[in-house]
Amino acid sequence: MVARRSALGxxxxxxxxxLVFAATQTLPGNAATAALRNTGSAERVAVLERQLHLNDPxxxxxxxxxxxxxxxxxxxxxxxxxPVDTLVMGRVENSAVLVLLAGSIGALxxxxxxxxxxxxxxxxxxxxxxxxxxxxxxxxxxxxALFLVICFATVWLHVLPAVAQIPPGTSPWSNAxxxxxxxxxxxxxxxxxxxxxxxxxxIEALESDYVEMAxxxxxxxxxxxxxxxxxxxxxxxxxxxxxxxxxxAGGIVVVEYVFNYPGVGQQLxxxxxxxxxxxxxFIVMLLAAFxxxxxxxxxxxxxxxxxRRRLPRSG
Amino acid sequence: MKRPLTRREVLQRTAVGxxxxxxxxxxxxxxxxxxxxxxxxxxxxxxxxxxxxxxxLTVALTGGTSAATLDPINPVTQPDEARxxxxxxxxxxxxxxxxxxxxxxxxxxxxxxATEWTIRLKRGVExxxxxxxxxxxxxxxxxxxxxxxxxxxxxxxxSRIDTAALKAIDKYTVRxxxxxxxxxxxxxxxxxxxxxxxxxxxxxxxxxxxxGPFKYQSFTPGRESVFVRHPNYWTDGQPYADKLVITDxxxxxxxxxxxxxxxxxISGGITSDSLQSIQSxxxxxxxxxxxxxxxxxxxxxxxxxxxxxxxxxxxMVVDRKQMRDAVFAGHGAIGNDVYGIWSEDYDHxxxxxxxxxxxxxxxxxxxxxxxxxxxxxxxxxxQGAVKSAQxxxxxxxxxxxxxxxxxxxxxxxxxxxxxxxxxxxxxxxxNYYLPEIALVGVKxxxxxxxxxxxxxxxxxxxxxxxxxxxxxxxxxxxxxxRIDYDRGSYIIPLFTPIIDGYAxxxxxxxxxxxxxxxxxxxxxxxWLA
Numbered sequence: 001m002v003a004r005r006s007a008l009g010x011x012x013x014x015x016x017x018x019l020v021f022a023a024t025q026t027l028p029g030n031a032a033t034a035a036l037r038n039t040g041s042a043e044r045v046a047v048l049e050r051q052l053h054l055n056d057p058x059x060x061x062x063x064x065x066x067x068x069x070x071x072x073x074x075x076x077x078x079x080x081x082x083p084v085d086t087l088v089m090g091r092v093e094n095s096a097v098l099v100l101l102a103g104s105i106g107a108l109x110x111x112x113x114x115x116x117x118x119x120x121x122x123x124x125x126x127x128x129x130x131x132x133x134x135x136x137x138x139x140x141x142x143x144x145a146l147f148l149v150i151c152f153a154t155v156w157l158h159v160l161p162a163v164a165q166i167p168p169g170t171s172p173w174s175n176a177x178x179x180x181x182x183x184x185x186x187x188x189x190x191x192x193x194x195x196x197x198x199x200x201x202x203i204e205a206l207e208s209d210y211v212e213m214a215x216x217x218x219x220x221x222x223x224x225x226x227x228x229x230x231x232x233x234x235x236x237x238x239x240x241x242x243x244x245x246x247x248x249a250g251g252i253v254v255v256e257y258v259f260n261y262p263g264v265g266q267q268l269x270x271x272x273x274x275x276x277x278x279x280x281x282f283i284v285m286l287l288a289a290f291x292x293x294x295x296x297x298x299x300x301x302x303x304x305x306x307x308r309r310r311l312p313r314s315g
Numbered sequence: 316m317k318r319p320l321t322r323r324e325v326l327q328r329t330a331v332g333x334x335x336x337x338x339x340x341x342x343x344x345x346x347x348x349x350x351x352x353x354x355x356x357x358x359x360x361x362x363x364x365x366x367x368x369x370x371x372l373t374v375a376l377t378g379g380t381s382a383a384t385l386d387p388i389n390p391v392t393q394p395d396e397a398r399x400x401x402x403x404x405x406x407x408x409x410x411x412x413x414x415x416x417x418x419x420x421x422x423x424x425x426x427x428x429a430t431e432w433t434i435r436l437k438r439g440v441e442x443x444x445x446x447x448x449x450x451x452x453x454x455x456x457x458x459x460x461x462x463x464x465x466x467x468x469x470x471x472x473x474s475r476i477d478t479a480a481l482k483a484i485d486k487y488t489v490r491x492x493x494x495x496x497x498x499x500x501x502x503x504x505x506x507x508x509x510x511x512x513x514x515x516x517x518x519x520x521x522x523x524x525x526x527g528p529f530k531y532q533s534f535t536p537g538r539e540s541v542f543v544r545h546p547n548y549w550t551d552g553q554p555y556a557d558k559l560v561i562t563d564x565x566x567x568x569x570x571x572x573x574x575x576x577x578x579x580x581i582s583g584g585i586t587s588d589s590l591q592s593i594q595s596x597x598x599x600x601x602x603x604x605x606x607x608x609x610x611x612x613x614x615x616x617x618x619x620x621x622x623x624x625x626x627x628x629x630x631m632v633v634d635r636k637q638m639r640d641a642v643f644a645g646h647g648a649i650g651n652d653v654y655g656i657w658s659e660d661y662d663h664x665x666x667x668x669x670x671x672x673x674x675x676x677x678x679x680x681x682x683x684x685x686x687x688x689x690x691x692x693x694x695x696x697x698q699g700a701v702k703s704a705q706x707x708x709x710x711x712x713x714x715x716x717x718x719x720x721x722x723x724x725x726x727x728x729x730x731x732x733x734x735x736x737x738x739x740x741x742x743x744x745x746n747y748y749l750p751e752i753a754l755v756g757v758k759x760x761x762x763x764x765x766x767x768x769x770x771x772x773x774x775x776x777x778x779x780x781x782x783x784x785x786x787x788x789x790x791x792x793x794x795x796x797r798i799d800y801d802r803g804s805y806i807i808p809l810f811t812p813i814i815d816g817y818a819x820x821x822x823x824x825x826x827x828x829x830x831x832x833x834x835x836x837x838x839x840x841x842w843l844a
Contacts, residue, residue, distance in 0.1 A: 155575075
C-alpha cells in the first residue's frame with residue numbers, strides 16, 4: 001500500500017509542478033519589471049529580461065526547470081542571483097521549528113483537553129471549552145496574532161517581542177523569546193480543532209458497547225477511559241493531527257508575515273511580489289511534498305493503530 | 316568664474332552633518348511655508364543637549380524584498396537607498412530644504428554656456444579601506460554609472476556627460492565636459508544612486524567600500540543589514556552611533572509594532588494610518604512635508620485625454636483639502652498639478668486650483684463630452700494611492716463624471732502596459748523641476764506615462780538647459796510650469812508627507828522636505844541617549 005501511495009504521491013507532485021508553473025506564468029509583470037519597479041526604463045528592463053531568459057518559450061523554461069529540480073538544482077533566484085536551495089533551505093529550518101513546535105503543543109493539549117472534556121461531558125468544563133474552541137475556530141489567524149501582540153507586546157504588557165528578531169545565521173532556538181507569540185498564535189489556531197475532533201470521537205467511543213461492557217465488569221473509570229476508549233480514538237487523532245500539520249504549513253504564511261518571522265511563508269509572499277518564479281516554484285513544491293508526505297504518514301500511522309484494517313482487503 | 320548662486324553658496328559652506336547638531340525642536344517651525352493650512356509642521360523633533368557617542372541604532376524600514384541589493388548605483392528599494400546613504404557619500408546631496416547641498420564636493424562651477432563643469436573635491440576623505448578619495452574615483456564613478464553595457468539608475472540624468480573626455484586636472488579637481496549644455500548638473504548630482512565609489516570597484520561583486528559614515532559588516536536581503544561606525548569619517552565626531560542595524564519588514568503594522576515593543580529605535584517611512592497607535596503609546600512622530608507625490612496620469616495621445624478640456628475638467632473636480640484629510644490625515648502639502656514644489660524655480664504665483672464643478676461641466680460641454688465616463692487604473696504604487704483614486708472617483712460625480720476604478724497590483728501597473736495606460740497612477744520621489752522633465756516630460760523619457768511630446772515645451776526645456784544664468788533659467792522654468800498648469804497631463808493633488816515614528820532615546824532627527832524618511836537617510840548625526 002505504501003508503495004502505491006508513494007507512486008501516487010509522485011504523480012501528484014508532477015501535476016503540482018505543472019500547475020505551479022502555469023500559475024506563475026500568468027502573473028502579470030515579470031521579475032525584470034518587479035525588480036526595477038519604476039526605476040526601470042525600457043532599456044534597463046530589456047537588458048534584465050535577456051539576462052534572466054524571461055523571453056524564452058514557456059515549454060523550454062518548464063523542462064529546464066523540472067529537469068534541474070529532479071537533479072537537485074532548482075536554479076537561481078531571479079531577484080538576487082543566489083541559488084534557490086540555499087536561499088530557501090536556510091528558512092525551512094525556521095519554519096519547521098514553528099510548525100513542529102506549534103503542531104506538537106497544539107496536538108497534545110488539544111487531545112488531552114478533548115479526552116478530559118468527553119469524560120466530563122455536559123459539565124461546566126466541557127461546556128466552557130466547547131464554546132471557547134468554537135470561537136477560536138471562527139477567528140482568522142491574523143486577528144489572533146494581533147490580539148496577542150496587543151496583549152503581550154505593545155499595549156497592555158510589554159513582556160514579549162512584537163516581531164521575531166532572529167538574526168540571519170542564528171537558530172530560532174537561540175532566540176526563544178521570538179518564538180512565543182508566533183507559536184501561540186498557531187497553537188490557538190489548531191488546538192480547538194484537535195480538541196473538538198478528539199472530544200467527538202471520544203464521546204462516540206465512550207457510548208460504544210465494548211466500553212459499556214468494560215464498565216459492567218466493574219473496571220475503574222480511568223482504566224476504562226485509557227485502556228478501552230482511548231485506543232479507539234487514536235486513528236482519528238492521528239488523522240486530525242495530520243490535517244493540522246497541513247493546515248499549519250499554510251497558516252505560517254500569514255503568521256510569519258505578521259511577526260516578520262524569517263521562514264518560507266514570508267519568503268513566499270516576498271517572492272510573489274518580486275515575481276521570483278524559481279523561488280515561488282521551489283517553495284510551493286516543498287509545501288506540496290510536505291502535504292504528500294504528511295498524508296501518507298498519517299494514513300500509515302492510522303493503519304498501524306487500527307488492527308482490523310491491517311488485514312488484507314478482500315476483493 | 317563662480318556659480319552665480321548666492322543662496323546655494325551659503326549652503327555650500329555647510330557640512331551636511333554638522334547642521335544637525337544641537338538643532339532645537341523649534342526647527343520644525345521653519346517648514347510652515349506660506350500656506351497656513353499646510354500641515355508641514357513637524358509633530359516634534361528631537362533635540363537638546365550635547366550629542367552622545369555610542370549605542371546601536373536600529374531602524375525598521377518597509378519595502379525591502381529579497382531583490383534588495385548592496386549595489387550602490389542600482390538601488391531597487393527604499394532600504395537599498397538607506398544602505399547606500401549609510402555606506403557611501405555623494406558629491407551633492409539634498410538639504411533639509413530640498414535644495415542641492417555639497418557633500419564630497421567643495422565647489423562645482425560651470426563655464427558660461429554650461430557645457431563644462433569643474434568639480435573641486437574635499438580633501439582628506441577616506442574610503443573604508445583607508446584609501447583617500449581623489450579625482451580618479453569620481454571619474455570612475457561617472458563612467459561606471461554611464462557604462463553603455465549596463466547603465467545604472469542615474470544614467471538618464473547624467474547622460475550628457477562626455478565620459479571619454481572626463482579629466483583629472485589635479486588630484487582633487489575633475490573637469491566634466493558635456494555633450495550638450497546642461498545647466499542643471501548640480502541638481503542632477505544631488506539625485507539618488509550616484510555615490511562616489513572607489514576606482515576599480517565592482518558594485519555587483521565587491522564588498523561595499525564607500526566614504527560613508529558606516530562600514531559594512533553583514534547584509535541579508537529582505538532581512539537585515541548590520542553596519543559599524545567608520546572611525547575616520549570626515550565629519551568630526553560623527554557618526555555618533557557605534558552600530559547601525561536596518562531591519563526589513565514586509566508589513567508596516569509589524570514595523571510599527573516593533574517600535575511600540577521597544578525592539579527598534581526608529582520605524583521609518585510609515586503612513587498616516589499608523590500615527591494614532593504610535594502617539595497613543597507615548598512614542599514620538601516626526602512629520603516632514605515631503606515633495607514626492609502620487610499623480611493621476613492622463614495619456615495625451617489617447618481619447619478622451621487628447622482633449623485638453625477633459626484634462627482640465629478632471630483637475631477641477633478635485634477638492635484637494637478633502638482628499639488630504641481622507642488620504643493623509645490632513646498632513647502633506649497641497650498640489651497644483653505642477654511638480655518640483657520645493658525647487659528654487661517653482662512658480663508660487665500660479666493660482667491654487669480649487670474644486671469648480673460648474674467650470675468643469677462647461678469645459679466638458681464645450682467638447683461635447685458631458686456625462687463623461689472613464690476607467691481609472693489604480694494600484695498601491697505608493698501609500699495612499701488607491702485611497703486617493705477612490706476619493707477622486709467620488710468627487711468627480713459632482714461634475715457628472717463617472718470614474719470607474721480598476722484596481723490592479725503595482726507589478727501589473729509597471730508590466731507590459733506601463734506608459735500606455737490611458738488613465739492611471741504612478742508616483743514620483745521628490746525631484747527639482749527641470750531634472751524631472753528629463754524623466755517624464757520629453758519624448759522618449761523613461762517614465763513618460765502620458766505620451767507627452769509638446770514642441771513648445773521641449774524647445775523651452777532645451778533652452779533652459781543651456782542657460783547658466785539662474786534668473787533667466789527660472790523665467791523659462793516658469794513658462795514651462797504655466798504649460799503644465801494650463802494643459803499638462805498630470806493631476807497632482809497632494810505631496811506625500813514623510814512620517815517617521817521613533818522612541819524617545821533618539822535624537823538628531825530633523826524634518827526634511829527632500830521626501831526621504833529618517834533624516835533623509837543621513838544617519839551620521841543621529842544619536843541615542
